[in-house]
Amino acid sequence: MNTYHNSFIHTLKEAPNDAEVISHQLMVRAGMIRKVASGVYSILPLGQRVFNKLNRIIHEEMMAIGGAECNLPHVVPAELWKSSGRWDQYGKELLRLNDRSDREFCFGPTHEEVITDLVNAYVNSYKQLPVLLYQIQTKFRDEIRPRFGLMRGREFLMKDAYSFHDSEASLQDYYDSARKAYSTIFTRCGLSFIEARADSGAIGGDESAEFLVIADSGEDEVLVSESGFAANVEAAPCLDINVTHDISNIAPLTMVDTPNVHRIDDAVGFFSVAANQTLKSLLVVVNDVFSLICLRGDHVLNESKISALLGGPFRFATEAEIQAHCGCKSGSIGPINLQLKISIYLDHSLKSFSHYICGANQTDAHFQYCVPQRDIPTFVWADLRNAEAGDPCPLDSSNTLTSQRGIEVGHVFKLGNKYSEAMGAKFTQHDGQLKAFEMGCYGIGVGRTIAAAIEQSHDENGIVWPEALAPFDVVILNLAPKEPALVDLVKTMVSHFETMGKDVIVDDRVESPGVKFKDADLIGFPMQVIVGKKTLVQQQIEIKYRRTGQKEMVSINELDAISPLVK
RNA sequence: CGGGGUAUAGCGCAGUCCGGUUAGCGCACCUGUUUUGGGAACAGGGGGCCGCAAGUUCGAAUCUUGCUACCCCGACCA
Structure with missing residues (x-):
């Protein structure tokens, strides 16, 4: 049985003063994360459960588009990075290390080189393509300025996927299916998000799209219009304008x-x-x-x-x-x-x-x-400037762009042959000629997605988890944990919910009721089942739904009728 | 990297100017009693290398210097 005690749940009344955004404050207060160094966090059991929920969704959707899971090394020899030219390009964000023999390594911030080397070693023919490999792995980027807890950490968990193709058409095909998979993932998480045209930045490549969870605290600005256009400000083209002025009467310079x-x-x-x-x-x-x-x-x-x-x-x-x-x-x-x-x-x-x-x-x-x-x-x-709200939409100039803030949680890139060409990763085509792989890469920030979910779903009492991400579906608050009849009732309820495939945790602490209510609200379990001495007198159990605050009473005899669906 | 700030118990803070009992408060923690449906009350208790190092001094959390860590702002500048 999962209890507060064995689940290592430690909540805080006050957030540390370095927590600026609400998701950071709530994650610390709910006992999900603890800072170890700037931009480096321990994930506590409660937080880990949320990571596991999201990871599982990601696994399912990556498998659904034919992805195969792998696990690449964190520590990568410099030679691989030199072979793509990025050892010199990447700058100080790349954490560089030396081993005892003074050989150079880096802690992987992304894994194009490793995966290209890997695939090149095994794939020699177009008959073996396409390939889609992915992993969920901790990365390290020595960010200029880590902030906002898991939102911009230096060490962070990322799902990264890489695809290899014999043609641009095949790449396009996978790129589109990855985009669909991403939409499914974020939809399943209950998030409100937009897919926007993006700048491919340091990763490079031909085309990219990012997935942004809409939130005022987001670090990215997206421009959208009613004609369906959506782009990061960095990637939004500005239309040329056709205006002529009569300059004959303007004073001389x-x-x-x-x-x-x-x-x-x-x-x-x-x-x-x-x-x-x-x-x-x-x-x-x-x-x-x-x-x-x-x-x-x-x-x-x-x-x-x-x-x-x-x-x-x-x-x-x-x-x-x-x-x-x-x-x-x-x-x-x-x-x-x-x-x-x-x-x-x-x-x-x-x-x-x-x-x-x-x-x-x-x-x-x-x-x-x-x-x-x-x-x-x-x-x-x-065209040299950033687009801004009020500009005409590049797709349909009769619409104007409006601005929204968002948190970048996913990014998909059509890399083309940038890495395969640089690293000499080639396969034999149908006609016997060698060709560099066409590549795509697809990332999701796992911790950042969780933080974004909290940014989007919380109230003054704490986190309001989307069901899909909640660390537990149901919390049973036993207000009188020393009452044997209640202990038995709680056991019955736990097995009832677990039979239905729900994750249940019991607050069996000897604490006053207020503490239990506050903590349950803070952590944000979708459903609270409350039993106390009153339960035995009235023969009724109280159910409270976190999102709506709605409460209902159910007879003890009708336990089977309790459906852990969130209302 | 530039500017600003902070560092005292697990968390939040006071004390530092103006050096002087045993370094304090709230939360959390431990013991006991009474409580028990929205962060209980009382009593007792434990926990500190006052970021680190050097210096000044009879005496340093407090003054000086150096270092480190952390936070904020900037890095879009014409």
């Missing part, structure tokens, strides 16, 4: 002394104009080639778009480089009168107005009446 005006906010104040009538310029570098990026003052640069446009990951220029190219300090950069000839890119949105305030490439000076097509020598229009 005028330089103005602007002491201590370095930021867009400063310029807005100084010139008394709206931010969308200013032009901001950013000097960026890709492979030692400099480019000037111009955005409207109210917009935010999109890193992926810049990197895609310029053909590689970019960085911002240093102060010294700005001095050399622009002849001024940062804060006064502009597209006119650059010292050195470099490519200039203007965001499409700069077509929305006729003339702008912009930096003059002279410290503490700005230009007024900058008309791009008249005053900027040579430039290229491009």
